[in-house]
Amino acid sequence: MPLLVNNEPNVGEDAFVWLGSLVPLVADVSNGRFTFESLTAPTGNRLHFPAYDMFLKEMDKCIRHLQKHATPNGVELAEDEYILHVDGTASTQRVVRHIGTTSWPGRLTLTNYSLYFEASGVIRYEDALKIDLSKNVEQSVKPAATGPWGAQLYDKAIIYDSTDLSETVVLEFPELTSSTRRDHWLALVREIMFLHQFLSKNQINCLIQTWELHSRTILGIVRLHAAREMLRISPPVPTKFLIFSLYNEIPKGDYVLEELADSLKKGNNGQSCSASSILRSMNISKSVDSDIIIDEASQADGSVNVVDDSPSLEAAIKQSREEEKEILIAKATTDELKEEGVTDSVLVITELLKPLKNAVPWFQEIFTWERPIITLAVLAASLMITYMEWVGKTFAVFLIWAIIKMLDARQKKIHDKSNEIVISRSSMASDQSTMESIVSAQHGLYTVHDMMQIANIAMLKIWSILISKADKHANLVMVAMSGLAILLAVIPFKFFLMALILQSFTMTLGKSSGSGTGNRRLREWWDSIPIVPIRVVDDPNTVDAK
Template identity: 30%
Template sequence: MDKENAEPAAKNDSLWNLKSIFSKKTSAAAAENPPNDNPPLPFLAAHTNSVVSRCSKILGISAKELQALFDVELPDNLRQPPSYARNFLEFCSYKALHLATTKPNYLTDKEFCHLTFDMMVAWDDPGVDSNLIDKETASCSNQDVEGEDGWSLFYFNSTKMAFQVVITQMSSVLVLTIKKLMLHMFWKFFIYEFVISYYQHHLCQLCYCKHKVDDKKTVGPEAFARIAPACPIIADVTTVHNLFDVLTSSSGSRLHFLKYDKYLRSLDKVAKSAQNALGPQAIAALSLADDEIIIDVDGTVPTQPVLQHIGMSAWPGRLTLTNHALYFEPGVGLYDKAVKYDLATDMKQVVKPELTGPLGARLFDKAVMYKSTTTAEPVYLEFPEFKGCSRRDYWLDICLEILRAHRFNRKYSLKGNQQSEVLARAILGIFQFHAVREAFRIALSNYKALLCFNLAESLPGGDMIIETLASQIALITPSAGQQEVSVSPNANRQPIFPVAFLTLIRLRIVSPKEGEVNVEATYPAGNLHVGVANPLEAVVKQLEQNTGKAEAAQATVDQVKVEGIDTNVAVMKELLFPVIEIYSRIERLASWNDPYKSLMFVVIFSYLIVRGWSKYLVPSILVFIALVMLWRKYFWRRRQLEACKIVAPPSKNAVEQLLLLQEAISQIESLIQSGNVALLKIRALLFAVAPQATDKLSVVLFAMALGLVFVPVRYVILMGFLEYFTRYMPLRREDTERGMRRLKEWWIRIPAAPVQIVKPDDKKRK
């Protein structure tokens, strides 16, 4: 009985010890983070109150004062009950984020990471009627908002409490097991106390880390789109939805904290590499301008070189992209003088993917081709890799983004801060693209581009994005230093500030010129305004539906593609069956195999032509097709379109497929040759190489011209119709055959105009 009572007592003691450690940690955290004097606002949920409390700490004012500012600065329509809590949360978030982003290295600050993520979580359900799991811990006050290292404690819920209890019970069992094993050892008292204390401490750390990481809170797309662009380095308004899709590609369209934290850490690495790249040695080696920024460098690792192909020669080297040009430095380790390929000035630049290989052979699809008016011949920059072409695609996208940003500046004649803001937006987009590529290794489709100007080129209706962006950039003061401006909420046109350019300045990537921009001025976070959709955001939302339709249509196109020449020909014949059938019926009527049907056809259509009703023929066909489509839409809408059934041709092996392809190419070649011969004979007739044939053709052309001038058009159409459909009737068949024979003989006797093939002068370097 003593043993039976001893074991539960030991379990209770170990459980008490574990709880005591948690209580010590809680008391220590409470000592480090004194309780907040701000009472919770009654119209906000517990998690929203925690966010507002942290925002008030950053701003140095109480939550009540924030609410008073909100009521004063925002118009009445944004302070209505249905959206009051959410708009107030946006108001506090935007003001706090503006100050939080002024601190150095804020991307690696865990408090900043958790604050922005908590803002997104709170945005989904900001009011007291929230349906989130936080209701289970609504009794937690604001002073329990933050734990150690800035981790948010309002994620705690009953599920995690149950998990912690299970872990605690498991710990007691393990403690008893260790105790039994050590009772037989001489040094049991020393090791027992050490092992038990060490184990309990690290088990508590495990529970605490599990509490922090196993977070059931996730963020939706709308919350991410409203909060993330407030920090321009994190997301851009135009591409924020695509960024969210990339970050949530493996989590069911819900953003988890671990993914978000990993993205911010990768983004910080990219930004710091850009800070460190612009050193005195790089400026001297590349002869960079004062406002030139190094965005990315490749080819520094010997196992991943960059090859420059010009003609039949190739050199390895280092490739550098700035906000104005591409620089290629030939060499390995020690580099020669850099060659500049300009992207800023208008020189009819062409940047596109291309095939390349040794000695000019087109074997590998891993190169970017650059061509302009200053290059004698195209330059190919190859990015060798064993699998895929993701490295080439990345450099192609970022080069095109800089090129299109400069074209945008030239098209709308932007200067000063306006031009700097456009380039800064492109640079920040490249940083985000680079961070996603390094952290998640995800291939993007054309419609999921993370670069603003590339997205506008690939997205259906992307010109609307360009026009809206141009109208916004035009509101930025082009030259004078931006002063602190109080934004009037009742203004018809919200002011725009160079927030992307200011972000680069705060990241110490760009050094501002005197009078260019006021770094200390107060700007709206990301040019976002409380309760009001950014015009760019509205345009992107409008285009999302078209994008979805385009992607769905492209998916159906990919499904119906078949392989093999004979199979594709069979599919085409089946799809063109109605047209082929109509043409064959008309041919049978013109051949007069059934004289009665042919006669009725000729009489009816001749009457229509004489009466002048032939002009209604094509409109009637179009109206008939439209009526058939509408009838199928409204009366057959419940019926699904049946798949077109194609009888597959006999299967052929690889050799037979090659022979079939060779035969098809030969037929196409013969058709092209016949067309060229006909064109050369017409050229000979025009230049009177055959005088007799030219005379006859001239008489015929004069007669046709007189007929078109003096004879009404409907009678000309009637004569053409009767000529075509009566030439094989029994009365005219023999004369028609004789006439066709004479026409062929006349055509054969016409010589072809001479042709001389001249070989091009190959001046490529060997």
């Protein structure tokens, strides 16, 4: 195997992708580098020949295995529709469909167009429920949790929702430990959905180009099956082998898909190195268009066509891959913080808010006139900025000041001097006993409950005014709103802002008896507003019946 050996029986990433560009069997040029990373993760990014040979043999086994599966009951597959994965049979683990509080085990079949579920009968499977993934409708599939009596205990299911269906379809893939089966099926279903969305979005109507994309998707799924069999101890990430799922997930993936569509429309995919021709050699081909593909191939020249070998596509893939690595590095720095408990989270947020906490006394001194000169300067500047309508310019000055501070921090290399923030748990230490801590926590819960009640009452009072349940209060509010509307229409809004600023700075100079009386009357008026009664029921249908 001269293509795979270079002074030693292993191959690197560039050679692997180059081989995939010539013969897209073991890899597709669009995601070949991601496939290589997954295959060589245990071997130091070098693909040894025994592993390569095993990978090809597993692909061959997978194709033969898929060709043996029977068509779902009550379904006639289209001429270009092929089974890509089956689960829930006697030789595999169960698949359960949840309908309300009932559960139905059955067989699940995925093709390059649809998803079929056949409920298990006494002797044979019932007629299949067809979920069409190729329709250009609003549809989604996402992970879900299931459990007895509606409790979401086991995160091992997927939920499919579509405007064509009257209810969602919930399918569970039971496992003892992880949820790799669910993740595998979720990736496959999304890949088929993304394939047809890609065809519809880019208006690819040519039969040859459409079948070429189907062929590349089928080969990607076959590679994924083979990799899962080869790497059973540590199953690979499914999206690394699936073109459309991968580039719908990673950054700048939409650019890669655009370049892929352009290269597909420009290229000649009927030649011997295309994905469709490889499937045809494996007796998996689209019989309707096989003659057209052969005619196109015969009209082409005898040179070898390198599929999608365009500089723009390669540049888009490289950029997307580099940005994905940057995001993974950034996410790795946040994983440790997410695993911390409530106490540590409180410590972190308290430490991060210290600068703001230190700034609060300074603002209090300004508003309470403890520093009259500074207060007058801030008041005059605020009034001038508002009157001259310099808010945008002031914000621009603030941004420039922030940039200067950032450049100063970079010049002083603060990130090297303090590359981490050290927080001491002793700052949260308490002299309270266990019982006192429990009582304090209980009082805290009561405080939160009181705040929720106040918020609920306030919203109900506002709703009561809006629907005129309290006529007197509603009339007063409408009169006040009418007067305010007239003032806003006549007087420029900046004068209202200036009045608000003056009120904010002068409200602490001295409290007159008139203001206290006004606040009392306002509170009495607010307390006199009746609220709309609330009744909580278990079943809303009982209310409709009454």
